Amino acid sequence: MRYFVAVAEELHFGRAAQRLGIAQPPLSRAIHRLERRLGARLLERTSRAVALTEPGAVLLREARAALDAVEAAERRTRRAALAATGQAGVVLAAKAGASTELLAKLLDAYAAEPDAVTVDLLLCGIGEQERMLRDGRADVALLHLPYDAAAGFDTEELRTESQVVLLPAGHPLAGRTGLRMAEVAELPGLPLPRWPARDGTYPEGRGPQVRDHTQLYELVSLGRACWIAPESSRPRLRDDLAAVPLLDAPPVTTVIAWPPHSRSLAVAGLVRAATRG
Amino acid sequence: MRYFVAVAEELHFGRAAQRLGIAQPPLSRAIHRLERRLGARLLERTSRAVALTEPGAVLLREARAALDAVEAAERRTRRAALAATGQAGVVLAAKAGASTELLAKLLDAYAAEPDAVTVDLLLCGIGEQERMLRDGRADVALLHLPYDAAAGFDTEELRTESQVVLLPAGHPLAGRTGLRMAEVAELPGLPLPRWPARDGTYPEGRGPQVRDHTQLYELVSLGRACWIAPESSRPRLRDDLAAVPLLDAPPVTTVIAWPPHSRSLAVAGLVRAATRG
DNA sequence: CGGTATCGATACCCGTCGGGTATCGATACC
DNA sequence: GGTATCGATACCCGACGGGTATCGATACCG
Structure with missing residues (x-):
């Protein structure tokens, strides 16, 4: 299945084999075996192009979920073994730069619990959690x-908040008490930047390409872009940026999330600490 | 992983091997390999007893989810291949005997859609969906x-409804216009029956053991048990049973559910038909 | 207290399957 | 029409999964 996902993502046997660290012929045969076992043509291939069939697209989605589940099983078991000897705690994933004070409060509240374990923070990029x-x-x-x-x-x-638009400090609209989405969307010369998708490619469009928040703030400060962020990011803003409330933007809800079958005491404790605070 | 789940469920290498259709020695070695690969003792074993360790319990939970995901990937791909040739539709799982008219309405509403495909009904027992x-x-x-x-x-x-308690038709309380949970819990000689758990064993307790609704109704009719059911089951009751509204029972909500990553048009259509009706 | 039965671990053997190299056959491109 | 690209095929090898026989430990029983 790992093999199939690789080919389906690359749509190229050679590159997929390279990515998997094996040669191309075994890969071809593995895909053939998989097709025979499932009784379905997964890939439409000529000697020049490879394309997903309908069942292939289904398998790609399902196989990704299945592979994630298998990896999760291995990782969580390893961590459980470490936790038994006190060498590991619970891993909390959070977007870097978002909900900082909420996160701090949560960690404090949890640390005060009687049977609290170590919390390993995993800061990740947009949508990686x-x-x-x-x-x-x-x-x-x-x-x-x-x-x-x-x-x-x-x-x-945990919390619901409204959003603000970030502008360069000297911008004509920076003094306004509120703005509407329509006004922001048509700001001359201040498009919303584009973030990379999960595969590292950027979506089509006209905004500048950014990779992290430092680049983002730099662009806004330079008057090349604007950005929409939750209100709670305001206190930690650089002072060359201005924030104007957005009157009709959808509210942002911060939630604490965990796998539905989780039975871990530590997770339960974190959730309790989060909702109590 | 399949091997580990089998052993963890049986807590006995011999029986697990038998269930898997292999001999016991390869199973022992497979578990050893798994333990080495994960760097964790999964099972505490003496020559007389086998017990799960803490990491073992984690793996049991996670491995079940992972195996389900793998099976789902295979099944859905196979069905997608059949669907491409028009030999299969979408599978709807429902509890046998519950929400019958709601189900009928749903099927009718969906069948009226322009691009409706065949709906294969999968009637299952308690909690199997x-x-x-x-x-x-x-x-x-x-x-x-x-x-x-x-x-x-x-x-x-889709719907929220209150519950009723089912009693034998001639029971002294059958004429009441409403009952409270506390009254039902202490009905002399009319305990709630016990249903088998997923592994086929019955929970400890004093109610009679039942396997399906026919047995259940028979027991209620014979004055050996009572039962709590959603109000909507009333119109289809045998006439030797009486239903009395429960005033303080938790309401039952019928929902239509699907895997969160489902992208199937047919599923979307069914959900649309269900919520519209 | 010794005999026995039970149960997991170990030793050893074998076939299959995953992986590698060499090469073919088809197709798009110059 | 020559060539480069790319997936399929042919052939070989080592490793791993599975089987049988047996060991070692422990609980049970007379």
Whole structure:
């Protein structure tokens, strides 16, 4: 299945084999075996191009989930073994730079619990927490709806807040008490930047490409972009940026999320600490 | 992993090997390899007894989920291949005997859609739908909260209803207009029956053991048990049974549930038909 | 207290399957 | 039409999964 996912993502046997660290012929045969076992043509291949069939697309989705589940099983078991000897705690995934004070409060509240264990923070990029939770790199995560997808997890709401638009400090609109989405969307010369998708490629569009928040703030400060962020990011802003409340932006809900079958005491404790605080 | 789950469930290498259709020595070695690969003692074993360690319990939970995901991937791919040739539709799992008219309405509403495909009904026993959805035997399911666990699925609420208690027709309380849980719990000689758990064993307790609804109704009719059911089951009751509204029972919510990553048009259509009706 | 039965571990053997290299056959491109 | 690219095929090898026979430990019983 790992092999199939690699080929389906690359749509190229040679590159997929390289990525998997094996030669191309065994890969071809492995895919053939898989097709025979499932009784389905997964890939439409000519000697010049490879394309997914309908069943192939289904398998790609399902196989990704299955591989994540297998990896999660291995990782969580390894961590459980370490935890038994006191060498590991619980892994909390959070977006770097988001909900900082909420996170601090949560960690304090949990640390005060009687049977608290070590909390290993896993700071990740945009939308990566979901994956971390799925493949067992993390045990709990802070997500921001509607930006992150919480589908398939148990969640508990922590906070709902409105959003602000970030502008260069000297911008004509920086003094306004409120703005509407429509006004922001048509700001001349201040498009929303584009973030890389999970595979590292950027979506089509006209905004500048950014990779992290430092680049983002730099662009906004330079008057080349604007950005929309939750209100709670305001106190930690650089002073060359201005924040103007958005009147009609969808509210952002911060939730704590965990795999639905989680039975870990530490996760339960974190959730308790989070909802109590 | 299949091997480990078998041993963890049986807590006996010999029986597990038999269940897996292999000999005992290869099974021993397989478990050893797994333990070495994960760097964790999974089972505490003497020559007389086998017990799960802490990491072993974690792996048991995670491995079950992972195996379900793998099976789901295979099943859904096979069905997608059949669907491409028009030989298969979408599988809807429902509890036999529950929500019958709601189900009928749903099927009618969906069949009227322009691009409706065949709906294969999968009637299952108490609490089996969740499993069916997880391992790919079903694509959508009707669940009854709080009896069924919908954790990990996307759901849409269809109906909420109160519950009634089923009594033999001639019972002294059968004429009452309402009862409280406390009264039902202490009905002399009318305990709630026990249903088998997923492994086929019955929980400890004093109620009679039942395996299906026919047995259940028979017991109620004979004055050996009572039963609590959603109000909607009333119109289809045998006339030797009486139903009395329960005033303080938790309401039952019927939901339609599907795997969160499902991208199937047919599932979307069924959900649309269900929520519209 | 010794005999026995039970149960997991170990020793040894074998076939299959995953992986590698060399090469073919087809197709797009110059 | 020559060539380069790319997946499929042919052939070989080592490792791993599975089987049988047997050991070692422990609980049970007369």
